[in-house]
Amino acid sequence: xxxxxxxxxxxxxxxxxxxxxxxxxxxxxxxxxxxxxxxxxxxxxxxxxxxxxxxxxxxxxxxxxxxxxxxxxxxxxxxxxxxxxxxxxxxxxxxxxxxxxxxxxxxxxxxxxxxxxxxxxxxxxxxxxxxxxxxxxxxxxxx
Numbered sequence: 001x002x003x004x005x006x007x008x009x010x011x012x013x014x015x016x017x018x019x020x021x022x023x024x025x026x027x028x029x030x031x032x033x034x035x036x037x038x039x040x041x042x043x044x045x046x047x048x049x050x051x052x053x054x055x056x057x058x059x060x061x062x063x064x065x066x067x068x069x070x071x072x073x074x075x076x077x078x079x080x081x082x083x084x085x086x087x088x089x090x091x092x093x094x095x096x097x098x099x100x101x102x103x104x105x106x107x108x109x110x111x112x113x114x115x116x117x118x119x120x121x122x123x124x125x126x127x128x129x130x131x132x133x134x135x136x137x138x139x140x141x142x143x
Contacts, residue, residue, distance in 0.1 A: 001112045011039055050065045
């Protein structure tokens with residue numbers, strides 16, 4: 001959980017730093033690189049966290065987590081584009097991104113405080129049974 005909160009907080013911090021420091025091309029380049037690095041770090045960590053809470057539906061949880069990220073990318077891009085066209089100008093998109101990143105910290109902090117709902121369980125098991133003849137089970141291709 002510490003990794004999740006650290007990754008999300010780092011993404012928010014980089015986006016907040018991008019607002020005042022984006023006028024210099026060198027610092028803007030470094031911050032955009034760090035923004036990509038922290039942003040790509042958050043997705044798999046949060047997906048893994050969601051899988052811990054999945055119960056009997058880990059595949060569904062993984063799919064919904066990925067869909068939520070894609071929806072967030074589309075909605076965030078639309079909102080950031082609107083902010084870019086507003087009076088905020090070039091500071092609009094990082095401001096929107098920082099706001100969304102800070103909002104991400106709210107449910108992650110709640111999960112950190114509440115802890116894991118149930119222990120992780122293995123739901124897939126081998127259904128291969130040895131044949132009645134006493135020989136080890138073989139795949140259909142080897143029969």
